[in-house]
Amino acid sequence: MLKVSNLSISYKKINAVRDISFEISKGEIVSLIGSNGAGKTSTMRAISGLVRAKSGSITLNGEELAGKPPARIVSAGIVHVPEGRQVFSRLTVAENLEMGGYLTRDKRIVRERMEYVFDLFPVLRERLRQKAGSLSGGEQQMLAIGRGLVTGPKVLLLDEPSLGLAPIVVERVFEVIRKLQQGGMTILLVEQNAVDAMAISGRTYIMESGAIVLDGPSAEIAENDEVKRIYLGGKETWATSLLS
Amino acid sequence: MGYFTAQLISAVKLGSIYALVAIGYSIVYSIMGMINFAHGELLMIATFSLWVLLNAGVPFALAVALAILVTALFGILIERIAYRSIRDAGESTQIITSLAVSIFLEALCQAIFNSSSKALIIPDFFSKTFRILDTTVSVIDVVTLACTLILTLAVVLIIRRTAVGKAMRAVADNMEAADLMGIDKNRIITAAFVIGSVLAAVAGILYSGKYTSFSNDMGFMLGVKAFIAAVLGGLGSLTGAVTGGYIMAVLEVFFSGYLPRGVVSYQTAFTFLVLILVLLVRPNGLFGSSNRQRS
């Protein structure tokens, strides 16, 4: 469904991403894992049109999207939920969600999608008139995902959705991601929290210094000794125990 | 008593003009984080457009509408040509550029119309006077106040209620996140310039209508004062812009009306000193928030 081929990105003269290719099929969760500065976020930003790729192609169901402006990419059906939430902190929760529907002409559809978001995150309905900046970190993350969903995406790009959240909240966020998949959503998940990401995703790509170094079914990747050593720290967590 | 009321009324008139112009500064600032020093020149553009149209025999109401339109077009052009490419440059670059735009527009106007002062002839209706309590008020004073109230209310409604207004606030709040929602920031910024320009155009016409004579240098000082009013109220806050505009006018009018002889000629200095003092005590203005978050 979403296909990235030979993508390279550079800032000034530094190559952030070098010639990577990957693919996500419909209804799949794919995780992209790597250490800080490996190029995961750059990859996402290129897909969502925030940065211009130096070369390569990005297609959604065959439609070329590389080099298109963000608005075009959103209307094609890809939405990027950025790292660090980035909610509109001085707008209310309701207004934040409405912004998700900015490109959707038919406001009835926007309402429907908002109802769907409220079903996923009932807490947002309670906070509707509150300024987004006053929400807790977890609620902001839910709002950010919810706002993304109101755009009516086919593909959801989630950048570090668990970053800086309490473990209990992380669990809830991952539950929602799973639920979204059950509803047929295609998800690209960028995480430093490799354990949880691999637990939830069907396939995993590992990125290092701008290149993909390993890929395969998450269960297999999680068994890789190198991966275990670097990303899983050898710890037994609920996720690794689940996988094994 | 009569003297005081008269002073108060002229403060309200002047304050209305400042408020209209200050709102424009504030909107553009909160969205782009830039100070558009050329904003004051829009008053000049509106006035000259109206003057040309009236001289060409266009009926007054139509001429006013066209003058506002022309001013809005200039606002769009200024943003498109001069400001778009420096959007990510530093504060000082933006200030300098807008100063240059200001000088350019003023000089261009001088080149076309020369720098002599001109008279704007508005329908007699506006200069009719009547008495309220113990003071004489003219129709244009009432129109000025009414326009300010209506336009301020309209701007508040646009920004609070409409999709464009909400998108404006979203862009101001977090430009990148707005991008990711598919909000075309160029269009939103254009909309902000249009709103600012329309308000400036109305302010310019009201100002020249009141004082009837004008020249190509009318805009800069008015602009600077309105800008300082916006800063005083807290850049980025509409309430702040309006309040700042009226405070600025009250200071100016009352300093010149009540300072002792011998000191009264320093009124400009006093006004600015007070403003500088306020800023030193409250660096973000009266209604400004200290933790502005931009990305």
Add this chain to the structure above:
Amino acid sequence: MEKVKLRNNPLFRFLAVVLLPLLALLLAAFTGGSYYESVLVLFFINIILAASLNLTNGITGIFSLGQAGFMALGAYASSILTLSEKTKNTMVRNMPEWLAKIQLPFIPALIVAAVFSMLIAGLIGFAILRARGHYLAVITLGMVIVIKSVLDNANNLTNGSRGLSGMARYSTLPVVVIAALLTLFILYRIRISAFGRAMIALREDEDAAASLGINYSTIRLMSFMISAFFGAVGGGLWAHLQRTIAPSLFYFNETFIILEMSVLGGMASLSGAIPGAAILTFVPQILANFSTGFTLFGIQIPQINGLTNIVMSVLFIVTIIFRKQGIAGNSEYIVSSLFDRQTYTGLFKKETYTGFADAFRRKKSA
């Protein structure tokens, strides 16, 4: 032998930055007549003004729009000090007797005026330098307005909006050349000193600089005061070139001219003051010939008012869009070539000449 680039060869530096400009200057001074002489004097004064602004705006990162104010202080203070008692008493009503009595030679008057301006800057700066960015820009612009308002109204000191006149033409070419060189030299020494590095550190990252133990309020204040000192020197020299001054001459227009020189030349570089001043001095002189109307390809172009402002502001906007660091950028090539000892000691070394010839050949074959 190590290959030194041609532009770094002492002989090349000497020729390009010292000898050729000197010859050009002498040629212009002796053959040009009085009009060209006064344009050149203006050029050197502008160098001082631009360099003084670069210290705050470019090097320390204090974005000030107030230089015209300090220029005014220098112009007025020095003029009051050099004018004779008789002139002052006939021109200015009720000037305080002690002030009317004082008459100093030009150079001491200039220095007193500059110190005066520096002290005022100290007072003002103490209050305003806590402001940043936009706010500082506004406050310094407000300062220009306040200074003009005072000059306009302190009739018994400044003769109000009529201004002062009758100053002697002390700003001759040798005087301004020496003043400009001294200004650049002192500012350059400041820039390369530990103090100057602290200024740059402050510009780059205030928090980091503070964490290194740099006391930024002191440095900002010092920078502002030094800048005001040289701004006033420029103003004093200017007053004794024009021989007539009035408050309206030190207002937004002058603010903008100084800013333009600074930005076009390159704010972050003292060397930038030279090309900046050159453009803002010579281009308007050339344009003045056209502003009364001219014929272009057989088409009669009528008189254009404000032509200079139109051309300069467009030039300015285009520069900012395409090269916002200005002509010189971060390079101090001109000033360092002028004041580094190697430029001169290098002339007595053989390898300078062989290196020059070698680099020249390489350049040609390349």
